[in-house]
Amino acid sequence: MDQGIPRRLCGRPFNETDLARIRQEVARAQPPLRAEIARRVCRALEWTDLQGRPKFMSARVGLLRLHRAGLIELPPPSGGNGNGRRYVARPETWHEPVPVSAPLRALSGLHLVSVSDRRTSHCWNSLIECYHYLGYSPLPGAQLRYLIQFDGGLLGAIGFGAAAWKVAARDHWIGWTPGQRQAHLGRVLNNARFLILPWVQVKHLASKVLALAARQVTIDFPARYGERVVLLETFVEIPRFAGTCYRAANWHYLGETTGRGKTDRTHQAAL
Structure with missing residues (x-):
């Protein structure tokens, strides 16, 4: 059913002229694939990041929203996009689980490995699916994922995705207007997954990993997306967790959320 045209689409202004251009590109796309339509739409609407690179991920999300709203008609997906896929961990994907119990100072070579290829992506997804209480689901929007390693092997995984659209405690703390939030929300990242493997007791x-990640994302995010990160946020589910490691890493508790988050759970915000 055709709905009203949104005033914004994935954080950018949107109007009838934009919708008409998108409909033209849908009709002209050869081959008639969703990926090709996204490429054409990025060119037609100059949908790029600060470095002039096409924002394919945002375009595909926006096109799907328009399709579901009945405003455009996309061709059927040519294959699975991974949403809903259940990852099964394979032992050969990472080192054999070996209990790690030592003082932090004894872990030589502690570092984060960026997820940048199919092998590390499968490893990250599988670890989260098997050992994180929320399981695996694709991170929203611009994202960074890392495997946590030291010289002795694998310790866990951590991932950052797009920030929540509205969080009253966060927005009040920042003090920005709705327009400022729309303009700058892309500079806020959400720590959506954080896993220390169950056989690691250090x-x-x-808190050490959170400190490493906070430094690393300020380097990797501008390099990948052309935009500077200015704030990190996360949501701590209570009473399951107390957020102690975030406090120890100098994250600030701002309050409880007032609505439903991206995973439809009641969370407690710690920024």
């Missing part, structure tokens, strides 16, 4: 490791 005191203070979690």
